[in-house]
Amino acid sequence: MVKRVVIVGGGAAGMQTALELKSRGIEPMIVERDIELGGKVRGWHKLFPSFTPAGDVLKPIAERIKAERIRCFLGQDVVGIASDGVTLRSGERILADAVVIATGFTLFDAHRKQEYGYGLYDNVITSVDLERMMNGGKVMLADGSEPRRIAILHCVGSRDEKVGQRHCSKVCCITGVKQAIELKQLFPTADVFNFYMDIRMFGPGYEELYREAQEKYNVHFVRGRISEAAETINKRIQIKAEDTLTGRPLRMTVDMLVLLVGMNANYENGDLAAKSGLSLAPNGYFMAQNSFLGTVCSECEGIFFAGAATAPKSLADTLAEASLTASKVDEFLRNKFPSWQ
């Protein structure tokens, strides 16, 4: 008798978990809210720290999903999760022997930090906008010209009590370093300034890339958070910060301001958790059973996690976690159905 597992979310975590389950002889099904698989990685240009094109990682996974004929329910919203299946918005239930929550995260809405003028000023963009521009092959200012001075602001929507996001989004620092290098490669004579509160280079090769950005690419790192941005009459952006390492206020005008937007918990998490008996961490992400041996298990038997549903994670961490999730699901099914296989 085939065991079925329904996976909520068809991003990197959901897809990779599906493939790992399939290779263990378990029948996965993916329910995806969007009309396409791929999640947040879709449309991304290059991945840190190796500058690997995002498509080189995503495409083989998507092709295998197709080749393995994994059933996907696209454009379907999940409104209820239980250990025996999920409920769609239409009211239809998809029954399964276990459920994996791979719902990922929501990007911080940069409009909420009004002092930086996203949506108000033409040349204030987010790190995601920049990634899409690079993917489209042309990075330019609103008037089509090349930027000569660019500021990148770290921690927009992260570690910020004012927007209710106390946690660190983990991947923005290294993304900021990566994008600074990419901008210097595109515009070698431009000056790039990264404004940071702390630089958190947690992964393999990240610190080395940070150093390369400083030494080889001459990216300027200024320790201080930009307090406000204002548009000048010629559409440039005037910014104010404290250069905390000299202890003096600093101001300058740039052509482009890039906001490194953080990862927020999905707004639906609370509703889903309340209905299914799961609990949330203070930052709104799903709470894992414990921080060491139960990082992909939930407090409910039969419900598991994969990827950024439990905390901000890099793509590498997410893909690695998918194997662990599949292994825990497999173990659970074997214990529950001793006569299986």
Next chain:
Amino acid sequence: MAVTNFGYGINRPRAIDLDTNDLRKSRDIIAEMPELQTCIGCGSCTASCTAGNLTDFNFRKLHTSVRRGEYKGAYEEIGKCMLCGKCRLVCPRGINTRGLVMLLKRKLGDF
């Protein structure tokens, strides 16, 4: 009628203005010593500094200010360094800080 001095004045802005600062010299210094950009502001140089323990000489602040195009008084300030080289022994980024003192003296002589 004599002007009475009430003791009021206008303060010059303290802000570092990267629009008006002349960054050519700063670029020159960084080009000669790109490793200077790798400074993470840990303060080891200042903590171990002989001059810094006896005077208000702060090497970390000094070279950071110079990189921002704030040269005024920097040359006189750098004169407090006794070139003992302890800062170079402790720098976690391996910056040749002693060499930097000599470079700053050479580049900022005309300020």
